[in-house]
Amino acid sequence: MWLKRILSVMLLPALLPCVTAAGAQAPGTPAPDQIPTTVEMAVQRVSEHVYYVEGLPGAATDNEGFVSNAGFIVTGAGVVVFDALGTPVLGERLLEKIRNVTDQPVVRVIVSHYHADHIYGLQVFEALDAEILAPASAEDYLVSDSARERLEERQFTLDPWVNENTRLVYPDRYLDEGTRFQLGDVEFIVTMIGAAHSEGDLTLYVAPDRVLFSGDVIFEGRVPFVGDSNTKHWLKVLERMEKEKLVALVPGHGGVASNPGEAVALTRRYLAYLRESMAAAVEEFMPFDEAYAAVDWSEFAELPAFAEANRRNAYQVYLSLEAEMLGK
Numbered sequence: 001m002w003l004k005r006i007l008s009v010m011l012l013p014a015l016l017p018c019v020t021a022a023g024a025q026a027p028g029t030p031a032p033d034q035i036p037t038t039v040e041m042a043v044q045r046v047s048e049h050v051y052y053v054e055g056l057p058g059a060a061t062d063n064e065g066f067v068s069n070a071g072f073i074v075t076g077a078g079v080v081v082f083d084a085l086g087t088p089v090l091g092e093r094l095l096e097k098i099r100n101v102t103d104q105p106v107v108r109v110i111v112s113h114y115h116a117d118h119i120y121g122l123q124v125f126e127a128l129d130a131e132i133l134a135p136a137s138a139e140d141y142l143v144s145d146s147a148r149e150r151l152e153e154r155q156f157t158l159d160p161w162v163n164e165n166t167r168l169v170y171p172d173r174y175l176d177e178g179t180r181f182q183l184g185d186v187e188f189i190v191t192m193i194g195a196a197h198s199e200g201d202l203t204l205y206v207a208p209d210r211v212l213f214s215g216d217v218i219f220e221g222r223v224p225f226v227g228d229s230n231t232k233h234w235l236k237v238l239e240r241m242e243k244e245k246l247v248a249l250v251p252g253h254g255g256v257a258s259n260p261g262e263a264v265a266l267t268r269r270y271l272a273y274l275r276e277s278m279a280a281a282v283e284e285f286m287p288f289d290e291a292y293a294a295v296d297w298s299e300f301a302e303l304p305a306f307a308e309a310n311r312r313n314a315y316q317v318y319l320s321l322e323a324e325m326l327g328k
Contacts, residue, residue, distance in 0.1 A: 035160045037089045039066045043097045044256070047209035049073050049186055051101060052250050053094060055085075057222075057304055060117050061157040066090055068117040071213055071250050072098050073206055075184030078107035081130070082204050082213045083252070084121035086154075087161040091121020095128075106130045107183070110190065111171065112215025112252060113198040114138040115227075116150050120162060122169035134171035135192065137200025142168055175202065193217055193237050197229045197252075210247040212260070217241075218267050220254030222304040226313040231271050231320065238268040254304075270300055278318040282325055288318050 041053050052071035056063040065086035072094075073080045079098060084091050098106065109125045111134040112118060122132060141147050147168055154162040178191045187207040192200075197216040204213040216224065217237060241264045249260035257263035281291030292314055300306055 035089075037064050037066070037087070037093055037161060039064050039090075041066065041090075041093050041097060043101065046071075046248050046250060046256055047206070047211050049075060050206055050209050050211045050248075050250070052082075052256065053085075053097060054255055055117075055253060057254075059308060060086070061154070064090070064161050065117065065120075065154075065158050068216075068252055069250060069254075070094055070118075070121075072101075072106075073186060073188075074102045074104060075186040076104070077184035079104050080183060080186075080188065080204075081106055081109045081125060082250075083112050083118045083215070084109060084125060086117035087120050087158060088123055088166055089161050091124035094121060095124055108133065110202070110204050110213075111135070111138070112203070112213070112217075113201045114141045114147075115198055115216070116154055118215075118252070119169065120151075120154070120166055123167060126169050131173065132169065132171040133173045133175055133190070135200030135202050136174040136176035137198070138171060139174050141199065142170060178202075193233075197224065197234065198227065210245070211250065212241075212244070212246050212248075213250045214241075214252065216252035218249065218251050218257075218263055220249075220251045220257050220263050221266070222254055223270060223300060223306045223309050223313070224267055225305070225309050226271075226274070226316050228316060231275055231317055232324070235268060235271050235275070238264055238271070242268065273299070274314055274317045275321065278314060279321050282318060282321045288315055291318065 039056065043051050043053055045051050050071065050073050052069055055066050055068040058067050060067055068083065068086060070085050071082040079102060085094055106125055106128050107130055109122065109130050109132045111132065113135060126132060151166065151168060155164065155166065175190065175192060180187065180189050189205040189207060191203045191205065193202055201215055201217050203215060203217060217234065242261060246260040249257040249263055251257065251263065277295045278291065292311060297310065300310065
């Protein structure tokens with residue numbers, strides 16, 4: 001917390017262009033050195049309290065960085081935001097969309113995981129004094145070379161929407177276990193997934209609406225990006241989620257799953273197939289290139305993002321299974 005406040009003071013000049021004379025964030029108004037985003041962002045209502053915006057299909061730096069989803073829940077006693085999108089300008093646009101729905105203050109932001117496409121909009125909500133909650137693993141990420149290098153990369157590949165004024169935002173609270181809280185007439189349940197899609201993932205369940213925000217633990221109708229995730233644990237989480245009777249599921253990417261069971265099942269089948277296919281190769285000491293070429297990928301080959309992600313996913317799983325076999 002103290003480090004976050006020190007950094008905020010040090011970086012205050014960079015924030016001033018985004019603040020009104022009264023000290024409040026001016027929603028939808030970019031700083032003078034920022035170019036407004038040109039992407040369309042439509043708000044979709046999921047249930048009585050729940051809304052979300054859907055990122056466009058593409059790689060991480062396509063669509064001016066608008067490739068992930070974010071949601072918000074209107075409670076009668078304030079707004080809870082889930083994830084903050086991949087650039088400060090997108091965060092501004094999201095805030096503008098929230099203001100079109102309600103004039104209630106944004107009081108809390110729940111971050112599903114600390115990947116760039118979900119967090120660079122956080123500084124917009126920090127300027128509103130919204131409380132930011134994130135998985136405990138974010139603490140290590142924020143001081144890592146990976147975080148610094150990723151930001152430098154996005155300042156190049158997403159310039160001018162990510163620029164020298166874009167910075168990493170430290171949460172107010174790190175969560176290492178699940179929690180429940182009530183706001184207005186809405187009960188929220190935060191579940192810590194642990195190392196799954198990232199070093200630390202969480203989900204947010206909006207109890208009266210029976211809607212789950214899954215972050216990147218589940219992808220709707222597309223191949224997930226595995227990264228350095230713990231696929232063994234991820235599979236266990238997905239198997240448990242298949243048993244839940246949800247009304248709707250809002251994933252980190254793609255459209256709302258009106259049939260959550262199908263969305264969970266697709267991601268589970270894909271990860272299970274990756275592990276099964278690569279496990280056979282590891283057990284036989286087969287080189288990766290040979291193993292990959294021998295697998296029948298036809299069940300998933302037509303899914304969005306297969307061409308971009310599948311080979312890398314398979315290689316990561318191959319390496320992780322080698323490590324599991326060696327007991328690392």
